[in-house]
Amino acid sequence: xxxxxxxxxxxxxxxxxxxxxxxxxxxxxxxxxxxxxxxxxxxxxxxxxxxxxxxxxxxxxxxxxxxxxxxxxxxxxxxxxxxxxxxxxxxxxxxxxxxxxxxxxxxxxxxxxxxxxxxxxxxxxxxxxx
Amino acid sequence: xxxxxxxxxxxxxxxxxxxxxxxxxxxxxxxxxxxxxxxxxxxxxxxxxxxxxxxxxxxxxxxxxxxxxxxxxxxxxxxxxxxxxxxxxxxxxxxxxxxxxxxxxxxxxxxxxxxxxxxxxxxxxxxxxxxxxxxxxxxxxxxxxxxxxxxxxxxxxxxxxxxxxxxxxxxxxxxxxxxxxxxxxxxxxxxxxxxxxxxxxxxxxxxxxxxxxxxxxxxxxxxxxxxxxxxxxxxxxxxxxxxxxxxxxxxxxxxxxxxxxxxxxxxxxxxxxxxxxxxxxxxxxxxxxxxxxxxxxxxxxxxxxxxxxxxxxxxxxxxxxxxxxxxxxxxxxxxxxxxxxxxxxxxxxxxxxxxxxxxxxxxxxxxxxxxxxxxxxxxxxxxxxxxxxxxxxxxxxxxxxxxxxxxxxxxxxxxxxxxxxxxxxxxxxxxxxxxxxxxxxxxxxxxxxxxxxxxxxxxxxxxxxxxxxxxxxxxxxxxxxxxxxxxxxxxxxx
Numbered sequence: 319x320x321x322x323x324x325x326x327x328x329x330x331x332x333x334x335x336x337x338x339x340x341x342x343x344x345x346x347x348x349x350x351x352x353x354x355x356x357x358x359x360x361x362x363x364x365x366x367x368x369x370x371x372x373x374x375x376x377x378x379x380x381x382x383x384x385x386x387x388x389x390x391x392x393x394x395x396x397x398x399x400x401x402x403x404x405x406x407x408x409x410x411x412x413x414x415x416x417x418x419x420x421x422x423x424x425x426x427x428x429x430x431x432x433x434x435x436x437x438x439x440x441x442x443x444x445x446x447x448x
Numbered sequence: 449x450x451x452x453x454x455x456x457x458x459x460x461x462x463x464x465x466x467x468x469x470x471x472x473x474x475x476x477x478x479x480x481x482x483x484x485x486x487x488x489x490x491x492x493x494x495x496x497x498x499x500x501x502x503x504x505x506x507x508x509x510x511x512x513x514x515x516x517x518x519x520x521x522x523x524x525x526x527x528x529x530x531x532x533x534x535x536x537x538x539x540x541x542x543x544x545x546x547x548x549x550x551x552x553x554x555x556x557x558x559x560x561x562x563x564x565x566x567x568x569x570x571x572x573x574x575x576x577x578x579x580x581x582x583x584x585x586x587x588x589x590x591x592x593x594x595x596x597x598x599x600x601x602x603x604x605x606x607x608x609x610x611x612x613x614x615x616x617x618x619x620x621x622x623x624x625x626x627x628x629x630x631x632x633x634x635x636x637x638x639x640x641x642x643x644x645x646x647x648x649x650x651x652x653x654x655x656x657x658x659x660x661x662x663x664x665x666x667x668x669x670x671x672x673x674x675x676x677x678x679x680x681x682x683x684x685x686x687x688x689x690x691x692x693x694x695x696x697x698x699x700x701x702x703x704x705x706x707x708x709x710x711x712x713x714x715x716x717x718x719x720x721x722x723x724x725x726x727x728x729x730x731x732x733x734x735x736x737x738x739x740x741x742x743x744x745x746x747x748x749x750x751x752x753x754x755x756x757x758x759x760x761x762x763x764x765x766x767x768x769x770x771x772x773x774x775x776x777x778x779x780x781x782x783x784x785x786x787x788x789x790x791x792x793x794x795x796x797x798x799x800x801x802x803x804x805x806x807x808x809x810x811x812x813x814x815x816x817x818x819x820x821x822x823x824x825x826x827x828x829x830x831x832x833x834x835x836x837x838x839x840x841x842x843x844x845x846x847x848x849x850x851x852x853x854x855x856x857x858x859x860x861x862x863x864x865x866x867x868x869x870x871x872x873x874x875x876x877x878x879x880x881x882x883x884x885x886x887x888x889x890x891x892x893x894x895x896x897x898x899x900x901x902x903x904x905x906x907x908x909x910x911x912x913x914x915x916x917x918x919x920x921x922x923x924x925x926x927x928x929x930x931x932x933x934x935x936x937x938x939x940x941x942x
Contacts, residue, residue: 330795331716331720333716333717333720333748333751333752333755334716334719334720334723336720336748337719337720337721337723337724337727337745337748337752338723340723340724340727340731340741340744340745340748341723341724341726341727341730343727343741344727344730344731344734344738344741345730375796376795377795377796377798378798400719402711402712402715402716402719403708403712423715423716423718423719424715424718424719424720424721424722424723425719425722425723426726427722427723427726427727427729427730430726
C-alpha cells in the first residue's frame with residue numbers, strides 16, 4: 319500500500335469524471351480516471367487501487383458487470399457506484415454483491431466521503447485527510 | 449344572353465321592332481318613287497339602305513329574302529315604267545341597282561357571319577364558371593362576364609367603366625409594377641389575388657392575365673380570368689395547421705421516448721457542478737488553501753452549468769409549439785444541435801458515431817426546429833434499428849453534402865446505419881402513417897418527417913445501404929439556385 323491510497327474513478331462522462339477526481343484529490347487521496355470499465359481492467363495498475371468509484375450505465379461494460387468480473391477474479395476491491403438512474407433493483411443487486419455505496423448523481427460530498435471512509439476502513443486503510 | 453351582346457355589339461332591343469318598320473316604309477317609298485316618278489336616275493340603288501337596315505335584325509335567310517324582294521321590286525318598277533320600251537341606259541340603270549343590292553347583301557351576310565362568331569365567343573365566356581373581365585391599359589373595365597357578376601356581385605352595368613383594382617380592392621402578391629412588368633414583357637401573368645366582393649367579403653382567386661396588343665404591338669387591354677380558390681386555400685391552411693400540430697405532437701412523443709437520455713443529459717452536468725462545488729470548498733478549506741485547484745473547480749462549474757442550460761434551451765425549442773418558420777438554416781448546425789440529445793441513447797446501444805459535415809454548404813430556407821425533428825427521428829431510428837446487430841459493428845453515419853453542382857444542387861443529409869435493413873416489401877410502406885417496423889413504434893416519425901420535408905419543398909427517401917443497413921436521404925432545395933446574384937444565401941447569415 320502506498321502512503322496515500324489510490325482511488326480509481328470510472329465514468330464515461332468526462333465532466334463528472336474530472337469533478338469526482340478533483341473531489342477525491344481534495345480529500346487528500348491520489349486518483350486516476352478511466353473512461354470505461356474495459357480500460358480499467360486492461361490497466362497494469364489494476365491491483366493497486368484502494369477503492370473504485372464507478373458509473374453504473376456506460377457504453378460497453380457496465381459498472382455492475384465490472385463488479386462481477388472483479389469478484390470472479392477473486393478481486394475484492396471495494397466498489398462505490400454512482401448513477402444518474404438510481405434503480406432499486408440495481409441498488410439491491412450491487413449491495414448483495416458487496417458494494418460499499420450506491421449514490422445517485424448529483425451525489426452529496428459527505429455521503430461520498432463516508433463511502434470512501436467505509437471502503438478504506440474495510441481494507442484497513444486509514445483516512446489520509448479530510 | 450342578350451346582355452352580353454349589349455356590351456360587345458351595342459345592339460339595343462328596341463331596334464327589334466322599329467327597324468323592320470322603317471325598312472319597310474323606306475322600301476315602299478323607294479318603290480313608289482322608282483315606279484311613278486319620271487326621274488331619270490337609278491333610284492333603286494337606294495334599296496341598299498333597306499338591305500343595310502335589315503342586316504341588323506334579320507338572320508341570313510331573312511336578309512336573302514329581303515334582298516330578293518328588293519331586286520324583285522326593282523324589276524317590277526322597271527317593267528311598269530318601261531313596258532316594252534327597253535332603252536339601253538334604262539336597262540343599265542336597272543342592272544347597276546340590282547348589282548348594288550346584290551353586292552351589299554353579300555357584304556352584309558359576311559359581316560353577319562363574323563358578328564355571329566363573335567357573339568358565340570362572348571356567350572362561351574359567359575358559360576364558364578370563372579370570372580372573366582377585360583380591362584384597358586388604364587385598368588378600366590371594358591367587359592364583365594356573367595361569372596364575374598356571380599363571383600363579385602357587381603352587375604355588368606355597374607362594373608363596366610370602373611377601375612378594376614379599386615372596385616375589387618385587389619391585394620396583389622407582389623408590387624403591382626413588377627406584375628405589370630411581367631405582363632408587358634411576356635404577355636401573361638399568373639398568381640393569387642385577394643378581391644373584395646360587393647358585399648364586402650373577401651375572395652381568394654387564382655388569376656390569369658393575358659395581354660392584348662394592337663397591330664403595332666402596343667398593349668391594348670388585358671383579359672383577367674379568375675377562379676375562386678377561397679375554399680381550397682382554407683382547406684390548405686387547415687391542412688398546414690393540422691400538419692404543424694401533428695409534427696409537434698410527434699416531436700413531443702419522440703422527446704418522451706428520449707426522456708431518460710434527456711434527463712441524463714441535464715443531470716450529468718448538474719452532477720459535475722455539485723461535485724466541483726464540493727471539491728472547491730475542500731480545496732479552500734485545507735490548512736493551506738489550494739487556490740489553483742479551487743479556481744479550476746469553479747471554472748468547470750461554470751462550463752458545466754452552461755452545458756446544462758444549452759441542453760435545456762434546445763429542449764425548449766423542440767417542445768415549443770410555434771408556427772413553422774421560413775428562415776435560413778445551416779443543416780450542419782441542425783445536426784450539431786440534435787446529436788447531444790441522442791448521445792446517451794447512442795452510447796448505451798454501443799453505437800459508433802461518424803459525422804461528416806459537408807463544407808461550404810449553402811443555408812436552406814426552413815423551420816429549424818422541424819428540421820431538427822427530422823434529423824432526430826432518423827438518427828434515433830438508426831440507433832434503435834441496430835439493437836439486434838452484434839457489438840462492434842453498430843455504426844451511425846451522418847453526412848451532409850451538395851448534390852451535384854455547387855450552388856445549384858440540393859442540400860443532402862444522409863443518415864446511414866448498419867442495422868438489419870428493411871426488406872423490399874416493407875420499403876415502400878416505411879413513410880406511411882402508423883406503419884412501424886418497431887415492436888412498440890407508433891409509426892408516425894417517418895410519416896411526419898416526410899410531410900415536414902415536403903413542406904420544405906424537398907424529398908426524403910429510404911434505400912438499402914451499400915454495406916447492408918439503411919440509408920435515409922433528405923434533399924432540401926438550395927435557395928441560392930434560383931436567386932439572383934444580389935441575394936446569395938450566405939449574405940443572409942446572422
